[in-house]
Amino acid sequence: MRYPKLCQALAATLLAGGALDCGHAAAPPAAAPAAPAAVASHYALDPARSSLEFTFLQAGAKNTGRFPRFAVTLDCSGADPAGGRLEVTVEVAALDTGDKDRDDTLRSDDLFAAAKFPQAHFLATRIVKTAGGYEAEGALTIRGVTRETKVPFTFREATEGGAAVGYLTGKALVRRLDFGVGQGEWKATDQAGNEVTVSFALRLTRAAH
Amino acid sequence: MALRNTTRRWGAIAQTFHWVIVALIIVQVTLAEKADDLPNGMRKLKLLAQHKSVGITILMLVILRLGWRALNPHPPLPDNLKPYERKLAHFTHAALYTLLFALPLSGWMMSSARGFPVSWFGFFQLPDLVPKSRPLYDALVTTHHTLAWTLIGVVALHVAGALKHHFVHKDDVLRRMLPFTRH
Numbered sequence: 001m002r003y004p005k006l007c008q009a010l011a012a013t014l015l016a017g018g019a020l021d022c023g024h025a026a027a028p029p030a031a032a033p034a035a036p037a038a039v040a041s042h043y044a045l046d047p048a049r050s051s052l053e054f055t056f057l058q059a060g061a062k063n064t065g066r067f068p069r070f071a072v073t074l075d076c077s078g079a080d081p082a083g084g085r086l087e088v089t090v091e092v093a094a095l096d097t098g099d100k101d102r103d104d105t106l107r108s109d110d111l112f113a114a115a116k117f118p119q120a121h122f123l124a125t126r127i128v129k130t131a132g133g134y135e136a137e138g139a140l141t142i143r144g145v146t147r148e149t150k151v152p153f154t155f156r157e158a159t160e161g162g163a164a165v166g167y168l169t170g171k172a173l174v175r176r177l178d179f180g181v182g183q184g185e186w187k188a189t190d191q192a193g194n195e196v197t198v199s200f201a202l203r204l205t206r207a208a209h
Numbered sequence: 210m211a212l213r214n215t216t217r218r219w220g221a222i223a224q225t226f227h228w229v230i231v232a233l234i235i236v237q238v239t240l241a242e243k244a245d246d247l248p249n250g251m252r253k254l255k256l257l258a259q260h261k262s263v264g265i266t267i268l269m270l271v272i273l274r275l276g277w278r279a280l281n282p283h284p285p286l287p288d289n290l291k292p293y294e295r296k297l298a299h300f301t302h303a304a305l306y307t308l309l310f311a312l313p314l315s316g317w318m319m320s321s322a323r324g325f326p327v328s329w330f331g332f333f334q335l336p337d338l339v340p341k342s343r344p345l346y347d348a349l350v351t352t353h354h355t356l357a358w359t360l361i362g363v364v365a366l367h368v369a370g371a372l373k374h375h376f377v378h379k380d381d382v383l384r385r386m387l388p389f390t391r392h
Contacts, residue, residue, distance in 0.1 A: 059258035059331065098324050104249075185252070190255070190258075192251075
């Protein structure tokens, strides 16, 4: 859809809906807003069917971990993330690499310092359409350090059991040292690699608007 | 000095295998002892990563060494050995080869069971030998440590034997494995 805002404005004005296909079921006439507001969609995470994982090199060998506790909201027009707002909040202390000793070390002050910085946060206020799907650009905050980060992803909406859902997947490369995750002896990258690939496969459910 | 073995003396290649593996065993024990004393952290990780890489190196060398031994004649034990001495010598050598396989393999399995894949000096990653399992890991820790102590014991026996040949029997058993000795 090339002109989402224009499309929404026209659909709202036409009231009846269905005259212009904005890529989703048109708003029911009764809900037509008086102001030319966009047909806003608010998606929230379905945690049971979503995953946020990361892979890293430990002493040159590939290892994986996951963040089991996180929240995601996506606010956009219709079912097109472009121009929308994506927010991710991660409970860092809940990280799980399948090894308690390693997890305790990761939570410690020189690495994630989870006690002091319990959450990691990504807020993208700029989402653009790209050749491969979409790209969210915004502020990524880890261990209290914020950096502008671009995260490519794909988005597919579907209707399941009568409800609108969105599948959002992608991966991003994060350099832990950019965020200070690794102080003192952990600045060295031979045992714990600097580059971490974060991959996410999210199922989002759209709230009725 | 000849590269290959003769019936009277170990060649340069066999000697190199022998003494390099001796040196690496000393390095291994040192790395393990130092790592054991450390709390979880970067230094311990580093020492264990080196220990694993050296261990895999020993495994590779032992495989090559056995191959080389199979392709070569080897100096026999002296004629004047008593039957029990002969048996003890064969047993010690067989035990050493067995342990030099079992130790790195049990260590590799241990790492796999813990869920920490092994990397050879950061150059390549080895496949996991067993699935991740804490009970299996705990059992392999005991196995690996027991085998290590057994190796130290058998090495002590081996060294004692070599010295006995040299100083008591005054034969050339030790000399023929030493570089730079005239034969």
